[in-house]
Amino acid sequence: xxxxxxxxxxxxxxxxxxxxxxxxxxxxxxxxxxxxxxxxxxxxxxxxxxxxxxxxxxxxxxxxxxxxxxxxxxxxxxxxxxxxxxxxxxxxxxxxxxxxxxxxxxxxxxxxxxxxxxxxxxxxxxxxxxxxxxxxxxxxxxxxxxxxxxxxxxxxxxxxxxxxxxxxxxxxxxxxxxxxxxxxxxxxxxxxxxxxxxxxxxxxxxxxxxxxxxxxxx
Numbered sequence: 001x002x003x004x005x006x007x008x009x010x011x012x013x014x015x016x017x018x019x020x021x022x023x024x025x026x027x028x029x030x031x032x033x034x035x036x037x038x039x040x041x042x043x044x045x046x047x048x049x050x051x052x053x054x055x056x057x058x059x060x061x062x063x064x065x066x067x068x069x070x071x072x073x074x075x076x077x078x079x080x081x082x083x084x085x086x087x088x089x090x091x092x093x094x095x096x097x098x099x100x101x102x103x104x105x106x107x108x109x110x111x112x113x114x115x116x117x118x119x120x121x122x123x124x125x126x127x128x129x130x131x132x133x134x135x136x137x138x139x140x141x142x143x144x145x146x147x148x149x150x151x152x153x154x155x156x157x158x159x160x161x162x163x164x165x166x167x168x169x170x171x172x173x174x175x176x177x178x179x180x181x182x183x184x185x186x187x188x189x190x191x192x193x194x195x196x197x198x199x200x201x202x203x204x205x206x207x208x209x210x211x212x213x214x215x216x217x218x
Contacts, residue, residue, distance in 0.1 A: 007176075008176045033061065036170030044077050045067060046067075049067045066081065072088050091125075109133040123153070128189055134161040135163075139200035161173075176188050
């Protein structure tokens, strides 16, 4: 394995316009990811996989296809899944369905307000825990508590921006020791060959996102 392939910077939680509540187009996704110095992104649209698969097929940029599933116990991210996983199932059943679909299950933003957090439903059946989510509120508390959960469960920690607006991409990312291939990336994560980094989305960018969303609705 070449040295240039060992340290991939990947934003593990990005939404596109296929989510409905995101403004990010496929072109903006790749442009801003490269601008932020990322080697790849995981597309995790809400309860749908088609956009992620379509974008992955149409670009040479590294895309890890994923889905953020609205389980009855909170939100769960499935990474590198081959088929859509239905929502409104319990967390444990959702994790099983993700594994059946060939992916790994991530407890995304397990702590935080207004985000469908899993809280006590985060358990050892998950493959990883999102310990840094740039849009989580309150940010420092959410990171601290999420890291405690990952440590208690002895699971790898991931970081993602949870971007819904292009300038938010890359506010958090995970460094993964892997080949630039989605299958290799998730295998490396499962082995704990990853490290999370990131910060909160600045207030100014959050406000610009709100303004942009409101303009689109007019």
